[in-house]
Amino acid sequence: MPEILTLAGVSRRFSGLQALRDVNLKIAGGEIVGLIGPNGAGKTTLVNTVCGVTPASAGTVTFAGRDITRLKPYQAARLGLARTFQIVQPFAEFSALDNVATAALFSRPGQSLKVARENARQHLAFVGLDGQADQPAATLTLAMRKRLELAKALAMSPKILFLDEVNAGLNSAEVEKATALIRQLAAGGLTIVMIEHLMKVVLNVCTRIVVLHNGELIADGAPRNVVRNPAVIDAYLGQQYAQRHAGHG
Numbered sequence: 120m121p122e123i124l125t126l127a128g129v130s131r132r133f134s135g136l137q138a139l140r141d142v143n144l145k146i147a148g149g150e151i152v153g154l155i156g157p158n159g160a161g162k163t164t165l166v167n168t169v170c171g172v173t174p175a176s177a178g179t180v181t182f183a184g185r186d187i188t189r190l191k192p193y194q195a196a197r198l199g200l201a202r203t204f205q206i207v208q209p210f211a212e213f214s215a216l217d218n219v220a221t222a223a224l225f226s227r228p229g230q231s232l233k234v235a236r237e238n239a240r241q242h243l244a245f246v247g248l249d250g251q252a253d254q255p256a257a258t259l260t261l262a263m264r265k266r267l268e269l270a271k272a273l274a275m276s277p278k279i280l281f282l283d284e285v286n287a288g289l290n291s292a293e294v295e296k297a298t299a300l301i302r303q304l305a306a307g308g309l310t311i312v313m314i315e316h317l318m319k320v321v322l323n324v325c326t327r328i329v330v331l332h333n334g335e336l337i338a339d340g341a342p343r344n345v346v347r348n349p350a351v352i353d354a355y356l357g358q359q360y361a362q363r364h365a366g367h368g
């Protein structure tokens with residue numbers, strides 16, 4: 120598959136702090152990339168930089184052959200870069216349906232509310248929230264709000280989807296449900312970049328793992344190779360993880 124996203128020499132500074140340092144990364148269409156690393160490694164900053172929230176201080180970001188380094192978030196979103204947020208913030212008073220319809224309307228401004236709601240209903244059904252369509256978002260459980268967040272992102276008709284810790288705070292049954300949804304999206308050919316701390320999920324879903332540490336990309340490759348990489352074990356996974364999983368995969 121041809122490349123869909125390229126980061127070339129991307130750096131991001133926040134006054135004295137170098138959050139991303141000369142990151143080079145190419146992602147092909149259809150890949151499911153796990154973005155991992157310790158807290159503060161720069162994972163969310165990388166997603167924010169690609170999506171225009173915190174533009175790169177240096178380097179370029181190319182999406183489907185177009186330079187998007189200086190695009191605003193709404194411009195990136197309309198081009199097909201969708202993302203979920205680590206801390207979900209739906210419109211609390213809006214129904215689940217209208218939260219998703221709002222995303223659909225945003226990505227295609229000419230669309231009628233009726234069509235946007237029909238579109239939203241399909242995405243709600245996909246994430247298993249059809250029964251909650253008319254409930255205000257504020258009344259949904261955290262797991263449901265996370266799935267609502269996914270439905271909102273899907274309503275933007277993404278070409279690439281960034282998932283920022285969609286499983287954080289969920290119990291194991293909820294994680295399994297969310298993982299099944301991600302696998303289904305992957306099987307449909309959507310390109311996905313997921314920030315995820317649960318290695319079980321990463322290994323279950325991702326075709327490739329990219330590791331950030333102190334803003335630098337320290338490993339990039341097949342999951343079975345990355346989890347055995349001594350630099351990754353030192354920076355993130357830890358010796359206990361390495362010993363427990365030695366010989367697996």
Ligand SMILES: Nc1ncnc2c1ncn2[C@@H]1O[C@H](COP(=O)(O)OP(=O)(O)OP(=O)(O)O)[C@@H](O)[C@H]1O
Nearest residue numbers: 133136138156157158159160161162163164165173
């Ligand atoms: N808007 C900002 N202003 C100042 N510093 C920031 C800003 N956003 C992120 N940082 C800093 O940049 C560094 C990288 O943060 P980032 O949130 O990208 O890490 P992360 O790998 O996503 O961490 P976590 O796993 O904890 O979410 C951190 O030191 C963070 O405090």
